[in-house]
Amino acid sequence: MVDKGLYDVNLNFLYLRPMLSKKTKYGLKALTYLASQKDKAPVQISEIAKCENISQKFLESILLSLRKSGFLGSKKGKGGGYYLIKDPNEVLMTDVMRVLEGPISMVPCVSLNFYEKCADCRDEATCSVNKLMLKVRDANLEVYRNNTLADLII
Amino acid sequence: MVDKGLYDVNLNFLYLRPMLSKKTKYGLKALTYLASQKDKAPVQISEIAKCENISQKFLESILLSLRKSGFLGSKKGKGGGYYLIKDPNEVLMTDVMRVLEGPISMVPCVSLNFYEKCADCRDEATCSVNKLMLKVRDANLEVYRNNTLADLII
DNA sequence: TATTATCCTATCAATTTAATAGAGTAAACA
DNA sequence: TGTTTACTCTATTAAATTGATAGGATAATA
Numbered sequence: 001m002v003d004k005g006l007y008d009v010n011l012n013f014l015y016l017r018p019m020l021s022k023k024t025k026y027g028l029k030a031l032t033y034l035a036s037q038k039d040k041a042p043v044q045i046s047e048i049a050k051c052e053n054i055s056q057k058f059l060e061s062i063l064l065s066l067r068k069s070g071f072l073g074s075k076k077g078k079g080g081g082y083y084l085i086k087d088p089n090e091v092l093m094t095d096v097m098r099v100l101e102g103p104i105s106m107v108p109c110v111s112l113n114f115y116e117k118c119a120d121c122r123d124e125a126t127c128s129v130n131k132l133m134l135k136v137r138d139a140n141l142e143v144y145r146n147n148t149l150a151d152l153i154i
Numbered sequence: 155m156v157d158k159g160l161y162d163v164n165l166n167f168l169y170l171r172p173m174l175s176k177k178t179k180y181g182l183k184a185l186t187y188l189a190s191q192k193d194k195a196p197v198q199i200s201e202i203a204k205c206e207n208i209s210q211k212f213l214e215s216i217l218l219s220l221r222k223s224g225f226l227g228s229k230k231g232k233g234g235g236y237y238l239i240k241d242p243n244e245v246l247m248t249d250v251m252r253v254l255e256g257p258i259s260m261v262p263c264v265s266l267n268f269y270e271k272c273a274d275c276r277d278e279a280t281c282s283v284n285k286l287m288l289k290v291r292d293a294n295l296e297v298y299r300n301n302t303l304a305d306l307i308i
Numbered sequence: 309t310a311t312t313a314t315c316c317t318a319t320c321a322a323t324t325t326a327a328t329a330g331a332g333t334a335a336a337c338a
Numbered sequence: 339t340g341t342t343t344a345c346t347c348t349a350t351t352a353a354a355t356t357g358a359t360a361g362g363a364t365a366a367t368a
Contacts, residue, residue: 019173020260022357025283032282044313053274057359064315077366078312093286106174120207128186128306129179132247135301139293147289152282176326198344212327218346231335232343315364323356333346338339 024100026054027062028152031071031096035088035149042074042081062100069099088150097144104144105137112141178254180208181216182306185225185250189242189303196228196235216254223253242304251298258298259291266291 029052034043045063049056063082066072071091072082084091097104098113108116109124110133117124124130183206188197199217203210217236220226225245226236238245251258252267262270263278264287271278278284 019257020283020287021355025261028283028286029281042313046313053276055358058357060314061316067314074314075366076312076314076364078368080313080366082314103173107179122207126308127183129174129182131306132182132297132301133174135297136294139297140290143286143289143293147286152285154280175324196344200344209327211329214345215347221345228345229335230333230343230345232337234335234344236345310368312367313365316362318360320359321357323354325354326352328351329349331347331349334344336341336343338341 021101022058023062024097026052026059027066027100028096029054030059030063030082031066031084031091031149032152034072034082034084035091036153037083040083042079042083044081047081065099071096071099084149088153089148091149093144093147093149094141096149104140105133107133110134110137112137175255176212177216178251180206180213181220181254182250183208184213184217184236185220185238185245185303186306188226188236188238189245190307191237194237196233196237198235201235219253225250225253238303242307243302245303247298247301247303248295250303258294259287261287264288264291266295 030048033048033052037043045060046056048054048063049059063072063074067074067082071085073085074080074082094104103111103114105111105114107118107129108114109118109121109127109130118127118130121127121130184202187202187206191197199214200210202208202217203213217226217228221228221236225239227239228234228236248258257265257268259265259268261272261283262268263272263275263281263284272281272284275281275284
C-alpha cells in the first residue's frame, strides 16, 4: 500500500533533487560491471562508459578515486584497464558509499567517522534533529553494512 | 564499536556536505519548539528564531511553507504568531520530511510519491543502484513512519 | 618507437542553498 | 480611526557544488 502524501504544495521540484550524486551512481554501476566479469582481466573505461551510458571523462575521475581508495587496480597501455581487487563479497557498501558519496550521516553531529559539533546548535543532548538523524543514520548503516557488491549483481 | 573507514583519501571534504538542508533542520527545530509549548497560543517567529539560533528571515519562509502544507496555523497582528494545528503525536515524520526536504528516496526510480524513470538507465530491473536504493528507501521510511513530532521532544 | 589507455590538472555552465531586503496585508487595540 | 504589530510575498544575492569537458603527461605493450 502506498503511503500517499497528505499535503500537496512543494510544486517547486519534481525530482530536481536526486540526493544520490551521479558520481556515486556511476561508481556503483562501474563496480557492479566489473564484479560481473567472468575473469579478472582489466576492462577499459571506454567499455564501461559505453555499456553503462556514462560520460567517459567523468567516469575516468571516478574510477581513479576508486583505485586510490583501494577498491580497484589498474593497468596502463594496451590490454589495460580497471579490475576489482577484492572479491565482491568482501566489498562492503559502507566503505563504497563513504568514498563515493561521503559521510553516511545526514548531519555531522551524528557521524561516526566524520563527527563535528554543529556550529549553530546550543545543546546536542536535547536537539531534536540530532535525535531523529541518529535513528536515520543507524537505519542506513544497517543497510550498508549488510550489503556487499555481490548483493548488487542481477 | 566504531566501524572505522578502511581507506583514507577523500580529504576533499570534512563535512562540507551536510546532506540535511538547513531548511529541514530549522523546520524540525521550529516544529519541536512549538510542540514543546504548554498551551497552543501563537508563538512569534522572532522568539523561535532567537531561541533556536536561526536567521529570522529564513525561518519566516520555512514557517510559511509549513503553514501552507497544513502543519501550522498562523495569526497576524499583535499577539499573533504560529501554532501547531495537530497533536504532536499525529505529525508523522514522513509527511514533515517530504515537505521540508523533499522525496525520501535518494533516486527517483524508487520513489513512492515522486516516481520517475532514470533518464540514463537502460533497465530498472537489473540496475544495481535501483536495487540498493530500494533497501535504503525502505529503511528510511521505516524510521520516518515510526516517529512523530512527539518523539523528537527532549 | 608507435600505439594504447590510464593519469592529472584546469576550466566551465548550470543549479542550489542560505540569507537578506523591502514592501504589502491583516489583526489588535487605544 | 489610526497606529502598532507581526505575518506574507517577491526579488535579489553570494557562495558552493555538481557534472561535464579539454588537453596533455605518463606508463605499458608490441
